[in-house]
Amino acid sequence: MLTVTSRHKISAAHRLYDYDGKCEHLHGHNYQIEVEICSDKTDALGMVIDFSKIKSYLFAELDKLWDHRTLLYEQDPLCKSLQELLQDDSVRAVPFNPTAENMAIYLGSSFFPTKLKAMDNQNKLSINRITVFETENNSATWHNSHELSSCQ
Numbered sequence: 595m596l597t598v599t600s601r602h603k604i605s606a607a608h609r610l611y612d613y614d615g616k617c618e619h620l621h622g623h624n625y626q627i628e629v630e631i632c633s634d635k636t637d638a639l640g641m642v643i644d645f646s647k648i649k650s651y652l653f654a655e656l657d658k659l660w661d662h663r664t665l666l667y668e669q670d671p672l673c674k675s676l677q678e679l680l681q682d683d684s685v686r687a688v689p690f691n692p693t694a695e696n697m698a699i700y701l702g703s704s705f706f707p708t709k710l711k712a713m714d715n716q717n718k719l720s721i722n723r724i725t726v727f728e729t730e731n732n733s734a735t736w737h738n739s740h741e742l743s744s745c746q
């Protein structure tokens with residue numbers, strides 16, 4: 595098995611819903627999102643995937659989704675109120691409390707696999723790991739536990 599890893603920065607605001615502590619207040623992070631892609635073989639050029647494709651197909655889409663946005667749990671009353679007040683697409687309602695763990699699960703099990711599949715016409719690539727760094731010291735990692743993944 596071969597893996598390639600690429601890291602990307604986004605800035606986003608969030609708050610944790612139903613949480614007792616300072617993270618219940620709206621605040622922001624300069625997140626770093628690390629994606630590990632695996633394959634059991636390289637292509638004719640000797641690559642698992644061109645790093646420029648990770649940037650243009652995965653991270654550019656992530657930028658459109660979350661960069662310089664406010665991520666709020668769809669059940670958080672602030673979410674609907676802010677969306678109505680701002681009348682733009684800057685507030686993103688997410689179907690989970692926006693912890694680094696839940697962001698990693700969503701990116702690893704849903705968002706990135708869909709984007710990867712759209713560009714991987716040989717279907718030989720899969721997302722192996724996603725790490726969401728909330729700060730340089732704190733991160734959460736999702737691992738692909740699918741036993742039948744093409745590169746397990």
Ligand SMILES: [Zn+2]
Pocket residue numbers: 608617621622623728
């Ligand atoms: Zn936070």
